[in-house]
Amino acid sequence: MEPSVETHNLTVIYDKKPAIWNIDFTLPTGKIIGIMGPNGSGKSTLLKAIMGIIEPNIGYSKVFDKELDDVRTRVSYVPQRQSVDWDFPASVWDVVAMGRFATKGLFKRLSKEDNDIITESLAKVNMTPFTNRQISQLSGGQQQRVFLARALAQNADLYLMDEPFVGVDAATEQAIINLLKSMRDAGKTLLVVHHDLHTAQDYFEHMVLLNSRLVAEGPTDEVFTQEILTETYGGTLTTLSKVASALKEKDFPMRHK
């Protein structure tokens, strides 16, 4: 089976962002995969590096065994809800329609098929009654559903989601996880950043445990062990962060040729 995402020595060390070191893994397809780790452990950084939103200092990643640029239409990214300004004057429909822009380019009008996909995506997240609602009037959970609907409208094979469960109500959380499961059953791969340990085992079949470095990666029943969790959540490696700050402070090249 082709791997969904693979990273090779992926290292990102920038000012003011949680760093990641030497992340090296190959993830399977058709699974709900959790990226777990404490605050500031570089979970979002990892997603952004995979999506090419930030440039890694060292290493690279591949998606479906290809360069990201060759498979972009097969990948969908769901940013953190707080990363956008919800006062932007747009309706729920407007935001979800953005999911169709990738295939439509600059000019092509949205076809009936596109409109159907948007309607359907909204129905899947139970947001149909809010279609014309202005986005600033939505609750946190509803905003998250809009983001998911936009991702659904992209009709991708791989979904990278940054903290989709943060700040949502219990009902939304349940609805989202059910949606993810049905997507998985349809053969999609879902890579989800999450930090709640209590629900992790129920949600994910496969896990990436991160704390600046990769602690473990594998099927949940293999890696969700007390020992690995202690290593993941048992504080940062002080020596590692000292080396990182020495690199930054002295403006040292990461690798000398």
Added chain:
Amino acid sequence: MNFFTEIASFFTFSEPNVKVVFWGSLILCSISGLVGTFTLLRKRSLIGDVISHSVLPGIALAFIIGQQKNPLYLIIGATVTGWISTYLVDYITKHSKIKNDTAIALILSVFFGVGVLLLTHIQHSGNASQSGLDQFIFGRASAMNMSDVWLFTIVGSIITLLVVVFFRGLSLLSFDESYSQSIGFPNELLKLVLSITTVVTVAMGVQAVGVVLMSALLITPAACAKFWTNKIIPMAILAVVLSGVSGVLGSAISYTYNGMPTGPWIVVVISLFAFISAFIGSKHGLLKKYIQRAKNNTKILRENTIKLFFNPDTLGETTFQFEDIFEKSNMQRGTLKKGLKLLKSDDLITLDNGTYTTTEEGINEAKAIVRKHRLWELYISRFMHLQPDHVHDDAEGIEHVITPEIEKELEKELDFPTKDPHDSDIPY
């Protein structure tokens, strides 16, 4: 006309009015350097921009009401509208979805527009003593008189006194507002002190620099100082000095070339200080960065070269011909020669008849760098769960940044290991 003799004549105070200009600009610019330090640290530099544009309608109104160019009236008028403008920016940002930058741009330009409207209205209504009013737009230090200077001295002293009295609170407010709140400092009072001093400073400063460029006088001196120090007292002092010097130099140039507005010259001088500071400043200065990089490269070259002399079998002395060592390295010929020269000048190796031999010190250095390399390999293979064949490249880079302190920690954390992941000995 010789530029330098003209400038020199300014500083000899040969004309009586020169003294006025000198003291006037010195006081105004120094005060704004002082106040600007706090606005810069509070990341509210652009508020200075708002205030300076917004004093214009106040000046025009003061003129309409007072029917003459009375410096006290003008300062009061300017202070009032300047203060209203900052209040409005905060109010709009707080009570609507309008973002801070939009509120700043809006208030700044609308107040300025009102000012322009009033000013042109005055001009067209033909009031005889209106002349001199439009000097507020770009400033004309030469138009100041002795009573202006007295006023600046008094108001400036009050501002300085306020800043000194509230110094501790203002510094804390600027560095960490929420901490200041949490230990019970009267944040609201402090903010009020700061906004009043800023507004009054701007209201006075427009006399010399004009409304458009007054914001530079709040921002640039403090920014210059920030390239040299992170401590607030030296920063404030440096900002005051640089600002004062720019004020005097700028007005000297403007005074010498009659017809030149003062504001732009002061701003150009202080901006030049800013460029110089950005290049050679000790904090984030470019030159410092280049030197650091050059140092890094030298260190890397030196360590990579001495590493070639590491003798894994005896851990002792090694001897090499140039060609042998060149083959072993994957450096350019010239680079290697440079590296060897470095080692020789540091007495890590000796050169005798084309043969390089390590000294005692050289042996230790070679061991040290190999030790750091292998410790790091072991560290990342253990804590990052990397395969042994993945660790070498990383260690090639990191070995050069490991300080003795980090090295000790690594040893301790790895429990004083003897073997690296490739099962080679770690040399001590």
Added chain:
Amino acid sequence: MIDFWIILTASLVATTTAILGCFLIMRKMAMIGDAISHAVLPGIVIAYYLTNSRASFPILLGAAASGMVVTYLIQFFNQRVKLQQDASIGISYTFLFAIGIILISLFSNDVDLDQDCVLYGEIAYVPLDTLTLGGFNVGPRQVWILGTTLLIIAGSVFIGYRKLVLTTFDPAFAAAMGVSVVLWQYYLMAGVSLATVVSFESVGAVLVIAFLSGPAATAFLLTKDFKKMIYLAIGFGISASIIGYYMADWLAGSIAGAIATIIGVQFALAFIYIQFLRKSRISETLENKVLT
């Protein structure tokens, strides 16, 4: 006829800047507009001086060059030497503007530019400078220049609308889709620079900020649809131009200043209206709660 030309000029400026302003304020870049509008001055002055004419092309080149310098300076201070963003903007544009004013003083004998007009324009003189085509007087030169600019800006925004909205609302999502956020940023900045430069003669460096930020902000308060926001902003800009013109006439003051004043009044009214609406809505819900 003079009334008509002046109002038309102001309306053209207002329309162009309103379109761009909507994107600028949603991107939190209103102050970058401020910086660019001040910083183009030295380029304009040097171009005036070298070509000794008001021909538009060299002026545009000069302005574009200094626009690039200020963008570079801001980036230099902010990224290369780690100075905070607001201070980087402040230092860079005041420096260039100061240079511009000094150049005007130096070249005052050769350059027909007035210090004050740099700040608030000379819209009243626009109708005097007319364009003759094939022997016919076809109206003020500025109106033609501004009209062309409006067409270019409106066309570019129409072409890039989707990507501009996408990169404005959610840059991370846009980047993940393979849309270059930086490219579209420059696309917009190029538009802002062009609009500022051609508006310079009529409304000046400071008041163009009022045109850029004011109508867009007022529209933002009142609508929940981005397209409507653009149309509303254009409407506010044009109505401010008309009302402002007559107010200036009445007060015998600067036309551009009066328009900026009206822009401020429009915003204030919209702001008060919104506050009032919110309060009445809160008290309504309170009443409902008490009743039930």
